[in-house]
Amino acid sequence: MLYRLTKIFGGPVLHLLWPTTVTGEEHVPRSGPAILASNHLSIVDSTFLPLVLPRQVRFVAKSEYFTGNPATAMWMRATGQISIDRQSPTAAQDMLDTAAQVLKDGELFGIYPEGTRSPDGRLYRGKVGVAWLALATGAPVIPVAMAGTDKVLPIGASVPKLGRVKVQIGKPLTFTGSERSARDRRRVTDEIMAAIGALSGQEYVESYTPSRNKDK
Template sequence: MLYRLAKTVSSPFLHLLWPTTATGVEHVPAAGPAILASNHLSVLDSTFLPLVVPRQVRFVAKQEYFTGNPVTAAWMRATGQIAIDRQSPTAAQDMLDAAARVLKDGGLFGIYPEGTRSPDGRLYRGKVGVAWLALATGAPVLPVAMSGTDRVLPIGASVPRLGRVGVRIGEPMTFTGSESSARDRRRVTDEIMAEIQRLSGQEYVTAYAPRRTQDS
């Protein structure tokens, strides 16, 4: 109920200041689990993707968002985001376990396979957690291409600029293989990243994106 209220209140304001064009929303299943695997250009990606999806989308977010600024903390809780201690040695598996629970409950889970925001607008090599999640749960993967969010709120900026945002959602992808197989995890991840690249048109980088110490 809090999620619906927060979305109802914020949607007109967000659409007014940042006109958002969405295509492929019909690919999101009306019910049941699915993984939304997106490129990651800005911290605002986690605001504008749920804005265009009719169902609730759950993400994980660093624990500091829930304990720092009270407005941010309230927004995170209202929108049902999941707090993760990224300094924990088990943070990666904790994230995957939390995501698996969301999917097993029939929910939508949003994930950024690059693991961090792109520093330069290019699409970087995906980490294999998204493949583990797809293979372990059997949930379909919907590739997503965000655009414009990096111009609205670039890395290092604290005040959003006016601008247009685009969201493209591709057709569901299903995979066979074992989550315990490194080869299967790499293959599935590369297939997902190839589809994200096709949707976004970004230049693809075969290396992992460098992580900033203050990144999200």
Template sequence: MLYRLTKIVSAPFLNLLWPTTVTGAEHVPDTGPALLASNHLSVVDSTFLPLVLPRQVRFVAKAEYFTGNPVTATWMRATGQVPIDRQSPTAAQDMLDAAAKVLKDGELFGIYPEGTRSPDGRLYRGKIGVAWLALATGAPVIPVAMEGTEKVLPIGTSVPRFGKVGIRIGAPMTFTGSHTDARDRRRVTDEIMDAIHALSGQERAPGYAPSRSKDN
């Protein structure tokens, strides 16, 4: 109920300030689990994508967001974020296990295969967590390309700027293989990144994106 209320109040306001164009929304199933695998240009990616879809989309977020500022904590809970302790030595597997539970419950889970925001607008190599989830749960992967969010809230800024946002959603992808096989995980990840690239048209970077300690 809180999530729906948040969308009802926020969506018109956001669309007024940041006109958002969505193509391919019909590819998101009305029911059942699916992974929304997106490029990552700005922190606000996790705000715009859920607000343009009728179904709730779950993401992981730093556990500190749920225990600090009460406004932020309320927003995180209202938008269905999953708290993860990123300082834990098992943080990566904890994230995968939490995401797998969301999918097994028949929900939508949003993931950024690059692992962090692109520092320069290029599309970086995907990490294999997205493939692990797809192969372990059997959930379809829906590629997503965000556009313009890096101008709304560039890295290093805290005050949003006016601008247009575009969201392109591709057809669902299903995969065969084993989530315990490293070659299968790499193959599936690369296929997903190729699909995201086909939607976004971004220049490809040769390696992984540099980590950002403050990234969410």
């Protein structure tokens, strides 16, 4: 109920203050599981993407967002995000197990293969968790490219600025292979990142996002 109310009242405000163009919405299935794999420019990516789609999108977010600022905690719950303790030694597998259950329940799961926000607007090498998830569940992967969100709320900023946002959604991708195979996981991840890059037009970096950026 809180999620629906957030979309009803938050959606129009979002479009009024931050005019958002969405293309490719028809590629998101009306029912059934799918993985939305997006580039990651700003913390507000997880706000814009769910509010421009008719279906709920579930993300995982670090547990601090749910125990700190009450407004932030409420917003995280309202937009369907799932708390994960990133300090746990099993955090990565816990996230994947949670995501797999979301997909088994027939829902949409959103993931940022880069693992954290880009510090400079470039697209960094993807981590293989997205491939494990796709191969383990058989769910299609839908590439997504966000643009403009880094201008709305840059890294280090706490107050959003007015600006335009663009969301491009690509055609679903399906893959064969085994989630147990490192070669398959790397191959699938690279194909997903190539699809995201084709949508976003970002310069691609053959290395992981710098670890100093640990917020999300």
